[in-house]
Amino acid sequence: MPRPRLIAVALLCWCLTPSSAFAWGEKGHRIVALIALEHLSPAAKKGVAALLSADPDGRVRTLDDAAVWPDWIKQERPETKPWHFVDIEYSKNSYSRAADCPGNDHSDCIIVRIDRFLGVLGNQGASTAERREALKFLAHLVGDIHQPLHCAERNHDRGGNNVKVKWFGKKMNLHLLWDAGIIDRAGLTAEEFTELLLEDETAPPVSAQQAGTVVAWAEAAHTLARTHAYKGLGSGLLGQKYYDQTADVVDEQLLKAGLRLARLINSAF
Numbered sequence: 448m449p450r451p452r453l454i455a456v457a458l459l460c461w462c463l464t465p466s467s468a469f470a471w472g473e474k475g476h477r478i479v480a481l482i483a484l485e486h487l488s489p490a491a492k493k494g495v496a497a498l499l500s501a502d503p504d505g506r507v508r509t510l511d512d513a514a515v516w517p518d519w520i521k522q523e524r525p526e527t528k529p530w531h532f533v534d535i536e537y538s539k540n541s542y543s544r545a546a547d548c549p550g551n552d553h554s555d556c557i558i559v560r561i562d563r564f565l566g567v568l569g570n571q572g573a574s575t576a577e578r579r580e581a582l583k584f585l586a587h588l589v590g591d592i593h594q595p596l597h598c599a600e601r602n603h604d605r606g607g608n609n610v611k612v613k614w615f616g617k618k619m620n621l622h623l624l625w626d627a628g629i630i631d632r633a634g635l636t637a638e639e640f641t642e643l644l645l646e647d648e649t650a651p652p653v654s655a656q657q658a659g660t661v662v663a664w665a666e667a668a669h670t671l672a673r674t675h676a677y678k679g680l681g682s683g684l685l686g687q688k689y690y691d692q693t694a695d696v697v698d699e700q701l702l703k704a705g706l707r708l709a710r711l712i713n714s715a716f
Contacts (some may be wrong), residue, residue, distance in 0.1 A: 470625030482705025
């Protein structure tokens with residue numbers, strides 16, 4: 448998906464705006480949620496607003512707040528940490544629940560959790576609190592599953608967390624680079640980034656981008672980890688060349704995540 452306007456804005460804003468790393472990161476999750484909001488059905492918009500309007504967590508009032516919430520509560524609820532990823536080994540071509548999803552019932556990975564939270568959100572018999580939490584996790588995890596390094600690891604590197612790099616001279620790890628560094632390079636707010644992605648007239652039809660199963664989305668992200676995230680690392684000194692090779696992938700994955708999140712939420716309501 449060509450992005451000449453985004454590249455042009457990025458080059459300008461990188462000079463004007465300080466970069467900050469969000470903890471794919473906060474900005475990425477907000478972009479995904481803002482894209483989804485533009486494609487929700489009237490029933491889904493009403494349902495989402497009703498669930499979030501009574502959220503006892505004062506930080507959560509909108510879907511993009513909800514999409515960040517699961518990262519905010521990781522420390523107080525450490526059992527949720529494995530739900531954010533699936534470590535499909537770099538050399539593998541496909542996902543195996545028995546091999547890649549830990550836990551007593553092989554449920555502690557992102558693929559199983561997305562399916563479970565979707566089921567709860569669509570269950571009219573579940574409590575409001577249960578459906579609200581399911582919505583918040585769903586909004587977050589659908590974003591995470593489109594970040595390639597949330598679906599891959601190489602030599603037990605924890606999805607690139609153990610791979611040290613320098614990004615335009617700044618020390619970080621490869622996972623953080625994909626979570627936030629590539630997005631932050633544009634120097635745009637989440638709203639500005641969202642607007643540019645939604646205005647891209649070269650993007651495939653919405654229905655085509657929304658297609659596929661959760662497993663297929665994870666396997667596609669895993670492939671992108673192999674073909675882009677882990678490719679061209681060299682000495683670990685990464686800059687414009689790596690950015691040019693990966694920025695379009697990040698944009699495409701953010702857009703797909705938002706559109707697919709909308710599809711799932713719409714189906715639940």
